[in-house]
């Protein structure tokens with residue numbers, strides 16, 4: 167655990183109600199505005215704070231239960247802040263065929279990081295996804311939204327060393 | 335005049351360094367005082383050659399690849415801008431075997447043009463279909479699409495023209511066109527490549543559908559795993575609006591059609607059409623019972639055409655060249671071409687558009703060159719996570735909707751995923767059940783509970799616990815899921831499981847306790 171208290175995500179309590187209202191107000195006019203709003207909030211704060219739920223419900227004239235149901239249904243929306251960097255690893259068939267499960271094992275056993283969690287220093291979230299549409303250059307991942315193809319042990323080690331306090 | 339250099343901006347190409355190569359070329363050109371114009375085209379689909387750099391020469395486009403930033407100086411030394419000789423030189427792109435042997439109708443422009451240049455699109459035949467449609471009666475457009483024999487490319491293979499006819503016949507104050515760009519099937523990326531490499535073709539197809547059924551508003555629902563495709567689509571929509579191909583008077587038809595791109599949120603089930611519609615409406619993506627059909631009561635309860643990206647994208651060609659020309663391609667009731675996607679453990683992975691009827695083996699061996707690891711190919715999964723695993727003796731099956739059903743598989747979205755002989759089909763069967771459990775929308779018990787029970791049961795079989803009894807339990811579960819699920823997620827998950835049990839029984843009979851079950 168080296169780096170602490172960084173910018174995006176990092177620590178809880180970043181939620182800003184005024185900013186949230188602004189975002190919600192800007193998108194509430196769209197048809198079926200719930201998903202665009204949730205995406206925008208997550209983009210801004212790194213997760214969807216519970217405190218945003220009543221604000222969205224009010225703006226869209228829906229019940230809190232409906233909005234809450236939506237947030238919890240979709241895999242994308244986080245209820246807690248992510249790490250400063252996010253690695254999404256594809257674990258679907260084409261990536262399995264090129265050994266992604268061995269890489270996952272390496273992350274878990276060698277680097278002792280949990281897939282589905284944040285590194286202890288808050289530097290890196292690692293998430294499982296199922297297909298990134300890069301199946302001919304598998305194993306595939308997205309690092310902070312940027313595609314990475316033909317992942318191998320070295321690439322995984324580099325990503326982890328660069329984005330966490332850990333030394334592989 | 336500056337030299338035109340093409341460096342794909344496709345996200346697969348970017349995943350292996352295309353942005354760095356583009357930067358390196360820009361810097362090296364500046365250093366040498368050479369004027370260049372770098373076009374970020376789509377991918378040609380030869381993904382194993384990415385980043386594939388092309389230059390425009392008087393003789394045609396010449397290709398170099400796979401290029402790394404470290405190769406750039408030597409490419410300039412070799413005068414690659416004029417098509418000079420270099421170790422990475424592949425010759426004229428059009429003459430490459432992989433390209434020459436395809437029948438590219440839908441993907442004719444992908445990788446060729448600047449994806450967001452209307453001028454480039456027009457110069458390569460773009461909007462010819464829409465302009466024709468703008469002068470036709472709605473029923474004539476529908477008849478043309480019906481006569482082409484086009485069937486839905488999203489998986490179910492329903493005739494597109496018939497769906498459009500239902501929506502045309504429905505009376506309503508508002509109708510919608512929805513494009514299913516959720517492309518959740520593992521092993522598939524054709525929708526992504528088209529949206530990134532030739533987005534106007536999709537826009538044109540959706541506009542044609544709008545004119546055909548009298549819909550004025552469209553949505554393209556793109557999965558959130560495709561942030562790059564989403565950005566390109568948004569840009570292309572804005573450009574099309576500026577050019578008058580979208581808006582109040584589409585292509586001079588006097589009719590309005592406009593559209594928006596929307597992002598999904600990481601739920602496989604939102605590829606199912608009714609779940610997608612609920613998601614677009616801002617709800618949890620749960621499957622709706624049918625009837626009513628979306629064609630009659632779809633988005634916001636209004637008549638809605640919902641089609642896959644490739645279904646819409648086939649229609650500009652059909653309108654421009656005629657239904658018969660399209661129907662001349664194909665096999666039996668599978669008319670036209672399918673963009674197949676070669677993926678997984680394969681030497682030459684990528685996109686191959688061919689008439690239906692090509693065999694799995696021709697794709698895997700002739701185009702794909704066998705496994706990437708060089709080991710024997712043991713299993714090929716066709717049609718995504720709900721598709722069957724085929725052993726060698728079924729690889730000569732021709733790819734068509736009915737032909738795949740006849741061998742207890744399905745064509746799905748045309749994905750072909752190769753595994754070498756290290757694959758363990760018991761683990762793959764377990765994964766199929768696990769995936770269903772993760773992605774189930776929870777509406778019906780056979781899917782929600784059955785898949786979790788399926789995982790547990792396969793674990794017991796793998797561990798060697800009461801194998802005969804657990805085999806019977808698994809068979810029962812598969813039957814219940816097949817018969818009792820509301821949608822194809824629960825209903826088709828048994829396909830990969832049963833295919834693994836049928837074709838690779840030995841993987842379920844290995845001594846128990848030797849292997850750790852996959853998590």
Ligand SMILES: Cc1cc2nc3c(=O)[nH]c(=O)nc-3n(C[C@H](O)[C@H](O)[C@H](O)COP(=O)(O)O)c2cc1C
Pocket residue numbers: 485486487488489490491492494514515516517518519602603604605606607608640641642643645646821822823
């Ligand atoms: C679980 C499930 C996932 C699906 N995923 C997709 C998808 O990602 N893309 C798609 O076009 N169709 C998908 N479909 C099929 C759609 O329900 C629907 O048949 C299709 O959008 C109709 O368009 P088409 O006729 O052009 O194929 C899926 C179906 C199911 C049951």
Ligand code: SF4
Pocket residue numbers: 603621773774775776777778779781782819820821822823824825
């Ligand atoms: S089969 Fe599964 S995904 Fe489909 S409706 Fe039932 S629970 Fe939902």
Ligand code: FES
Pocket residue numbers: 256257258259260261296297298299300301304305306520521522
């Ligand atoms: S299966 Fe991993 S990117 Fe498609």
